[in-house]
Amino acid sequence: MLMEKVAEILAEASAEVVVPRFRALTAGEVMEKAPGEVVTVADREAEVIIARRLRELLPVPVVGEEAVSADPALAHALESEPAVWLVDPVDGTSNFIAGRPDFAVMASLVRSGATVAAWIWQPMTATAYAAELGSGAWRNGERLTRTPASARPGDWRGSVKSRFVDPAERDRLRSNAAAFGEVTPGRHAAGVEYPQIADGEQEFIFYWRTLPWDHAPGSLLVTEAGGVSARLDGSTYRPDPPGGEDGLLVAADPATWERTREILLGVRA
Numbered sequence: 001m002l003m004e005k006v007a008e009i010l011a012e013a014s015a016e017v018v019v020p021r022f023r024a025l026t027a028g029e030v031m032e033k034a035p036g037e038v039v040t041v042a043d044r045e046a047e048v049i050i051a052r053r054l055r056e057l058l059p060v061p062v063v064g065e066e067a068v069s070a071d072p073a074l075a076h077a078l079e080s081e082p083a084v085w086l087v088d089p090v091d092g093t094s095n096f097i098a099g100r101p102d103f104a105v106m107a108s109l110v111r112s113g114a115t116v117a118a119w120i121w122q123p124m125t126a127t128a129y130a131a132e133l134g135s136g137a138w139r140n141g142e143r144l145t146r147t148p149a150s151a152r153p154g155d156w157r158g159s160v161k162s163r164f165v166d167p168a169e170r171d172r173l174r175s176n177a178a179a180f181g182e183v184t185p186g187r188h189a190a191g192v193e194y195p196q197i198a199d200g201e202q203e204f205i206f207y208w209r210t211l212p213w214d215h216a217p218g219s220l221l222v223t224e225a226g227g228v229s230a231r232l233d234g235s236t237y238r239p240d241p242p243g244g245e246d247g248l249l250v251a252a253d254p255a256t257w258e259r260t261r262e263i264l265l266g267v268r269a
Contacts, residue, residue, distance in 0.1 A: 010121040017045040046089035075241035088213035092189025104191025108216040118217035137224035146226040148253040158204035159186035194218025198225040207248040212239035228257040
């Protein structure tokens, strides 16, 4: 019941305050919340609606992207509370503002520091992804099982998200990435990129900055579909407050994860 209810909450909040503003934002509805970071009234209003309704389902703290922007201390509930909701009301805000359809509404449930349930709603394609720890991953109710990638890196398609990486390391990553078949800068929305791994559209993604509301939902989706989402040292990804550990590699299967790390970082198991 919880899985269905949360999916309904995301879709309904999106229909109420997000989709009506797609390609209809006014100048006063887009604000800068930090240097280089923008927010819209749709982000803020959707988070309020989603947070209220999630607390009605399960009365635990809600760590929302916009609430944490206003009060960073809220994110420490991820470390101090036994259970926490994570909310990203509009993932891919820059796409949303630009009128590009690559954005999503996301939530996840974290217990004792581990993501146990996740939801991704892509409004413009009416596509719902969900995952539950130990139970599997689904797209619009259909079970997802990721087919292992080819053994040849030259066949692989992936993304290297290096915006926040040190410039020298960024150059090295880009140079090493030439070994792969196709490398893109990504879709600028984790709620679109992670499903591409689960759906078999690409083989890997390298991330550096890992804000918890961006990565908890997709990481669980990929791992429950049979893929891997792990820190660069191979340790299991766990959502932590902003400012924690950087670096995350997501891949179609364990062998692809190891080979991608070896190529990109020059690290052998």
